[in-house]
Amino acid sequence: MFEPVSCTYTYLLGDRESREAVLIDPVLETAPRDAQLIKELGLRLLYAGQSRDQTLGSQRGWAAVSGVGRRGPELLSLREKDLGWDFRSSLYALLDLSLLSLPVNTHCHADHITGSGLLRSLLPGCHSVISRLSGAQADLHIEDGDSIHFGRFVISPKRWPKGEPVPFTLHQEPPRQGTGKTAAPAARVVLALETRASPGHTPGCVTFVLNDQSMAFTGDALLIRGCGRTDFQQGCAKTLYHSVHEKIFTLPGDCLVYPAHDYHGFTVSTVEEERTLNPRLTLSCEEFVKLMDNLNLPKPQQIDFAVPANMRCGVQTPTS
Numbered sequence: 001m002f003e004p005v006s007c008t009y010t011y012l013l014g015d016r017e018s019r020e021a022v023l024i025d026p027v028l029e030t031a032p033r034d035a036q037l038i039k040e041l042g043l044r045l046l047y048a049g050q051s052r053d054q055t056l057g058s059q060r061g062w063a064a065v066s067g068v069g070r071r072g073p074e075l076l077s078l079r080e081k082d083l084g085w086d087f088r089s090s091l092y093a094l095l096d097l098s099l100l101s102l103p104v105n106t107h108c109h110a111d112h113i114t115g116s117g118l119l120r121s122l123l124p125g126c127h128s129v130i131s132r133l134s135g136a137q138a139d140l141h142i143e144d145g146d147s148i149h150f151g152r153f154v155i156s157p158k159r160w161p162k163g164e165p166v167p168f169t170l171h172q173e174p175p176r177q178g179t180g181k182t183a184a185p186a187a188r189v190v191l192a193l194e195t196r197a198s199p200g201h202t203p204g205c206v207t208f209v210l211n212d213q214s215m216a217f218t219g220d221a222l223l224i225r226g227c228g229r230t231d232f233q234q235g236c237a238k239t240l241y242h243s244v245h246e247k248i249f250t251l252p253g254d255c256l257v258y259p260a261h262d263y264h265g266f267t268v269s270t271v272e273e274e275r276t277l278n279p280r281l282t283l284s285c286e287e288f289v290k291l292m293d294n295l296n297l298p299k300p301q302q303i304d305f306a307v308p309a310n311m312r313c314g315v316q317t318p319t320s
């Protein structure tokens with residue numbers, strides 16, 4: 001899904017059978033739209049139980065929306081009663097139906113407020129996720145090599161076309177005994193996102209790779225024919241160059257690349273395309289650093305309030 005003000009992509013990955021899903025990089029303003037989609041698709045709450053983080057809970061009782069007003073970027077604090085019906089009702093639909101949102105973030109965003117805080121506040125048991133190195137608050141902190149499991153289903157060998165390579169990790173279950181006949185073993189398929197640390201745009205940036213390596217969600221480390229800037233949030237061009245080459249370009253060439261932003265109308269690329277055609281990342285490391293140090297881009301319009309808000313997991317709203 002696309003958020004047009006900050007040109008952000010949010011990705012919803014769901015498992016048809018278990019209905020478990022994850023939401024990558026939700027944006028505050030489009031959280032109601034994402035909630036509506038989750039509802040339509042009949043996806044369900046992944047984890048049950050109360051949030052463990054008391055600090056985050058302390059901000060309940062209000063919500064906030066950000067926008068670019070006549071006098072520039074501003075953050076509007078609103079009480080629950082001031083929110084429009086559409087906004088509130090679609091968020092509360094999540095609560096009523098116990099639908100899923102496990103919001104995971106590729107990094108502490110500078111250009112928009114994450115939707116994670118709002119979703120976790122409205123969904124008891126919904127846990128926000130970000131890397132430990134981001135320094136941002138979240139329910140779950142992940143590190144390089146960690147996996148986020150979000151779906152599991154059983155397939156019988158009959159359902160898998162002969163000769164087709166089987167994706168994902170398959171856990172073979174032993175054949176059933178005692179029936180006289182030996183039934184064909186079923187296989188349990190586990191869907192997971194592997195976390196690959198890909199610092200450089202920020203120190204806490206991660207890339208999420210689906211466990212069959214068919215898709216990578218690269219955040220702002222690798223954009224289509226571009227990459228994240230390195231001139232704020234402790235960015236480092238040399239670190240980014242090595243991250244992309246060692247953690248992303250080493251994936252299979254046909255692995256689909258889904259970035260957190262696009263400013264030119266692109267939606268998806270592949271590792272092979274970026275490895276051979278990306279005008280920045282095909283340079284030598286030295287040339288790349290020189291180019292990145294001289295981009296002279298204007299700073300993101302929302303940076304002054306988005307970063308502090310995202311360090312607190314976005315904004316929180318009441319659960320009842």
Ligand SMILES: N[C@@H](CCC(=O)N[C@@H](CCS)C(=O)NCC(=O)O)C(=O)O
Nearest residue numbers: 006110111220226227228229299300301
């Ligand atoms: N105009 C946008 C901000 C654009 C921007 O700076 N994008 C970042 C990614 C989000 S932190 C970036 O790394 N861009 C790289 C590039 O080459 O454009 C706004 O005001 O929000």
Ligand SMILES: [Fe+2]
Nearest residue numbers: 109110220228
């Ligand atoms: Fe960013």
